[in-house]
Amino acid sequence: MSKRAANVNHLGATPAHPEHDPSHPLVVFGDHQFCAGNLMDVRRMSGPHMHSQIELNFVLRGRMDYWFDGRQLTIDENRLCLFWGMIPHQVIDRAEGTQFVCLYIPMSVLLGFPSLSRFRNAVFRGAVIEAMVMQSWESEVFQRWRNELLSGDAELMEIVRSELTARVMRIEREGWRDLREQGDAIASLGQRDADWVVHVEKMLRFIGEGALDNISVEDVGKAAGLHPNYAMTLFRKAVGMTINQAIIRHRLDTAQSLLIATDLPITEVAYESGFGSLSTFYEAFQRRFKEKPVQYRRRLRPA
Template identity: 35%
Template sequence: MAKQSLAGRDEHADWADPFDSGSFHVESHVAGAMAAAHWHDHVEVNLLLEGRMSYLFQGRRETVEARRLALFWAAIPHRAIEVVSGSRLICLYIPFQDFMALPIAGSLRKAVMHGAFLRAARIDPADTATFQRWVDEWPGAGSARQRLILDEACLRVRRLALDPLETSDSARRDGTGERREGRSPSLDHAERMIEIINLRFGEELSIAAIAAELGIHQTTATSAFRRILGMSINEYIIRFRLSRALHLLADTNQPILDVAYACGFGSASRFYEVFKNRTGVTPRQFRSQLSPR
């Protein structure tokens, strides 16, 4: 997983790795100031149950207030710098490809990818109980319930995307379109590749073609992507396509073959192979599990 300190990877760092690369996780802890900035390959959703805390996020102070959701792309280096003592925090770590595949406004996805730090404009009283239930259920949950918790978390993000939001935009580009000083070139390259994949995941994609469109060497593209996302470009494409397919199977009545082609798998056999290997069930079995008995 691509969770790192700006001082370099350190097996004795003072934070733990609670999740595997590309997986969803939910956890609760008493927040504290970080010794160094770090980043990882998830979209992070914070619910501070009490107290107040501030992050240093791309050189800006971003404040998280009690019971108001905050959301940001954690591949952008961030560091908790000020925390009121005893502030308990619940964190959702949503795999980036799952977030990008959500049926939300493209402008919101782009804003998050370009460095917006989003906060709910108002408190939802149901969040505290819902997030705490996820924390309580997650450690002992089987695969089916873990998938359910992820789906519930994604639905909460979809609702958040429809609600009024406040943002301090730390996006990488100013009004002239130029990259801001201090921005990692690897992060810029990764963002542009993700934009291409997000727009054309249903088409045939190759690393060589993506790199050529960006005007960079294929080796530069692959190393930058892995550094930021913690996985290869091809692995990300597979996960993104699979995530889109899961949403289409769950939310629409499209024939399975249509879903396979719409998500860029090229053939029914390839779709069934990837789907079964990654989820343990076939697309038909997955859809039937969602149907009322």
């Protein structure tokens, strides 16, 4: 939702994860740290939500079914998946007794390594990445990482940051698949100024927290301290889409969550999602989802 209705947290040094406000149908978190979910028992969620980190799910036992950006996906026992939390997602079902480890890493991890360009592009375009190579001891390692991130021990947390970053890089090296059968590649950025990652992260964060207001490409570039033309070039090469496309995508992600999780009239959904006019909303929504908002709501929320 927009700043009028969204829950955007700025939590300082305290790691943030979606369980901080489980009652809210759409949660957008402004925290960008490594952190872990408190709960291990998988629970059905009342509606889709969103958050700013990359989310990793390792299923210890059982099976969980996600609604993810309009599709239903299943993650089985001893499988590892990751996705960008800004794509609306919801646990809609699970086998009795299912448990998982849920970890969150900042988007800067994916932005910081040129070798991850194809992987990064897939994630930011809405892929659900599944690791193809798993080891027998991973269950113990993920539980240890969770416990150490929750411990508050600064030295242990720093070790986990390094190990978890390495695990993500191994996913790219050892093989992965997109459960949504997407993941177009983009060219690698190559060697660039050391602070380009900071600029792109600032732009992504600004879009994630401000797309539902009346922001422009100039505003996004200014938030990162960049000239608009350079901001547009850098953003497209790093993320695989234009700044305007990213803004519209976030607004549409919000709109589909509101259509599913609330009973707001379509007009209110449009304006709460950041669209300046109903006609612009209808045009953008039908271009992406190939149906009208009311049809989308009826299909996903049958009487």
